[in-house]
Amino acid sequence: MAGTASTVPEAPRIDRFIVITAVAGLSVMAGLVALEAPTDRVWLLLIGAGLGIALYHAAFGFTAGWRTLVTNQRSGGMRAQMLLLAIATVLFVPVLGFAESFGLTHISGTLAPVGVSLVIGSFLFGFGMQLGGGCGSGTLFTVGAGNVRMVVTLVTFIGGSVVGTMHLPWWLEQPGIDPINLTAHLGVVTTLFLQLSAIGLLAWGFGWLERRRHGTIDPVIFARPERSMGATLVRGGWPLLWGAIALAVLNLATLLVAGYPWGITFAFGLWGAKMLQAIGVDMAQWSFWTWDYPALALQDSVLVNVVSVMDFGLILGAMLAAGLAGRFNRASRKPLPARSLLAAVIGGLSMGYGARLGFGCNIGAMFSGIASTSLHGWIWFVCAFGGSAVGIRLRPWFGLGQ
Numbered sequence: 001m002a003g004t005a006s007t008v009p010e011a012p013r014i015d016r017f018i019v020i021t022a023v024a025g026l027s028v029m030a031g032l033v034a035l036e037a038p039t040d041r042v043w044l045l046l047i048g049a050g051l052g053i054a055l056y057h058a059a060f061g062f063t064a065g066w067r068t069l070v071t072n073q074r075s076g077g078m079r080a081q082m083l084l085l086a087i088a089t090v091l092f093v094p095v096l097g098f099a100e101s102f103g104l105t106h107i108s109g110t111l112a113p114v115g116v117s118l119v120i121g122s123f124l125f126g127f128g129m130q131l132g133g134g135c136g137s138g139t140l141f142t143v144g145a146g147n148v149r150m151v152v153t154l155v156t157f158i159g160g161s162v163v164g165t166m167h168l169p170w171w172l173e174q175p176g177i178d179p180i181n182l183t184a185h186l187g188v189v190t191t192l193f194l195q196l197s198a199i200g201l202l203a204w205g206f207g208w209l210e211r212r213r214h215g216t217i218d219p220v221i222f223a224r225p226e227r228s229m230g231a232t233l234v235r236g237g238w239p240l241l242w243g244a245i246a247l248a249v250l251n252l253a254t255l256l257v258a259g260y261p262w263g264i265t266f267a268f269g270l271w272g273a274k275m276l277q278a279i280g281v282d283m284a285q286w287s288f289w290t291w292d293y294p295a296l297a298l299q300d301s302v303l304v305n306v307v308s309v310m311d312f313g314l315i316l317g318a319m320l321a322a323g324l325a326g327r328f329n330r331a332s333r334k335p336l337p338a339r340s341l342l343a344a345v346i347g348g349l350s351m352g353y354g355a356r357l358g359f360g361c362n363i364g365a366m367f368s369g370i371a372s373t374s375l376h377g378w379i380w381f382v383c384a385f386g387g388s389a390v391g392i393r394l395r396p397w398f399g400l401g402q
Helices: 016-036 039-057 062-072 076-097 116-132 136-144 148-172 182-186 188-214 229-235 240-258 266-278 292-299 306-325 338-357 362-371 375-398
Strands: none
Touching: 016 039, 016 306, 039 136, 039 240, 039 306, 062 076, 062 116, 062 136, 062 188, 062 375, 076 182, 076 188, 076 240, 076 362, 116 148, 116 338, 116 375, 136 148, 136 306, 136 338, 136 362, 148 266, 148 338, 182 188, 229 306, 240 362, 266 292, 266 306, 266 338, 338 375, 362 375
16 A cells, blocks of 8 residues: 555646647637627627636536426525525616616517416426436537537537527417516616525525535635635635626626627527528517517628627637636546437437527526516526426436436
């Protein structure tokens, strides 16, 4: 036995090849975007990269947090998500509520109708994210970090999104009501109080569940980094608090630059539609692609579309972060069982279809929707959590851990 060796595990070395590739990819992408689109798209590409770095370095995932609460009553992930929503609420509500007074006439929040389409879509999304292995942002940042299984999830996510665009007009004909903006009805101060109270109550409830099961609450949100602050900032292992602050601030930056909050999944349907169009499918026969915004997006380059540009930035940012952490492709070094791949296919299709019916994913519908004080964001959260609970029960059948 060596005996004198340190018991502290050595940090993986920086993967210089991956870091250089990611930086080169971002540089090339920025150049291409600058040639095709207004300058603000370059800034949005960089904001997307920042979001990818934050998601990876903080390991800020929605899917695992929901699952851990259901299976083990550990609430750190859920409480971190409540912290994220609270910070975003404090940032977004005054800006959106007093936008005209601030001269920000070009910005608007994420609002969507409430009805059958939202309920069914968010339930399907929650179900799919537990089988697919990640939500919209989770799929992108794990793909960027070299996870091969999540490539399967992303491809089928795109397929499900395209089918969703075909059926969405029919779903919108089912019972429902117009978007409800709580700030417009209740005012800025009352909405802030009510929304922060609801978020605080949920966080307290999650903590109560954990304390009842385990006796104490895991202080994971405020955990001290193992390395110095500078090294942690660059190489990862961020406390969840850092991740929540970074995601909320960068979403506000998205609102101010793009004119609307962060979204993920519209781009998936767009990429799929462009592929079909390239092989001769007449997308104009689909009602969805004749609507103003989708029709314009389909006509333009993806380098002009805000959501696509930010998604590209997110993937490259996560790749850069994984290279800095020395963990690129770490999750794909074991063989992939067939049943796990089948779960990725089912999960991706379900998330893609659900995202279109539910007007987005955890980011576009829940995070940005609740930050915008849209009622649909809260309903999406409840219904997706129900679907997620069903998906969690099916994970063992596909050989997936809890």
